[in-house]
Amino acid sequence: MNSKDIYEVYEILEESLKDYTIPLAEQIQVKTKKPFFVLIGTILSARTKDETTAKVCNKLFKKIKNFKDLEKIEIKKLEKLLYPVGFYKQKAEFLKKLPEVINNEFNEQIPSEIEDLIKLPGVGRKTANLVRSVAFNLPGICVDTHVHRIFNRIEFIKTENPLETEMVLRKKIPEDLWNKTNYLFVMLGQNICKPISPICRNCKINKFCNFKNKTK
Ligand code: SF4
Structure with a gap:
């Protein structure tokens, strides 16, 4: 080309x-219009099929709606909610660490710059670009x-x-x-x-x- x-x-x-069917991050954005859910969904979708992640997100987002909910939930309960996404135990750890980083380093707001997003647990360049473009509509x-x-x-x-x-x-x-x-x-x-x-x-x-x- x-x-x-x-x-x-x-x-x-x-x-x-x-x-x-549109990819998962866009589905979440259309349904929720909230960067929090796009961020969590994209972290969970790493090395996991969209269908599996979508089912887990449907279940998870009924219980976890913000960083306070993530702070409160016990890690074992969170692991159960994340199963069967790939690497669910590691991803549960990432999610549990998120509120502290967001609160301490980003003034309780999800950042939109790639260099800031990649400081969040479980977020590499792929996820950072997706959150920036889908949740914040920035390039x-x-x-x-x-x-x-x-x-x-x-x-x-x-x-x-x-x-x-x-x-x-x-x-x-x-x-x-x-x-x-x-x-x-x-x-x-x-x-x-x-x-x-x-x-x-x-x-x-x-x-x-x-x-x-x-x-x-
Ligand atoms: S399916 Fe892929 S390889 Fe085949 S013509 Fe289209 S872009 Fe090229």
Whole structure:
């Protein structure tokens, strides 16, 4: 894919993917409009399928609605609520540590800058970019496995890891498209440009894609 085609590609993806389920962070934002829930949902979604995380969030958000609730709940009870998300014990520890960091370092407010967000327990660049873009509607490029794989597959970039991908995409993608990047390429990756066997015949950006092993 060439840089000159980028707006057309995003437009085609937006139109062609509109009937697929939106990724979890966007679902939470639409339902709750609260950065707290987007932050918790994105921390829990690491290395876990969206369907699993969504079920846990539905249950969890009935009991945990703010940092005070997180402070009060016992860790064992929290672990039970988080099961079966991946690494639920470690994630319970992250969530238990969150209120202290938010209160002491960020004046009881969830920060919106990447450099601040990554100071929160359980938050790496991927989560930080997602919280910034989805919860605060500020520019961010969340690079997960789908974004990293597809942009390399279509030969828009040539990078070795998600961090490098994020840095290159920040230079190559116009800022007004940044916040659409994650949800469009996650939906494309989950449904069409799958990791092992992409379904290229169903792909509406096929003509822009330079992947050598396209399927028929
Ligand atoms: S044509 Fe195939 S490999 Fe290229 S983006 Fe579409 S699904 Fe992925």
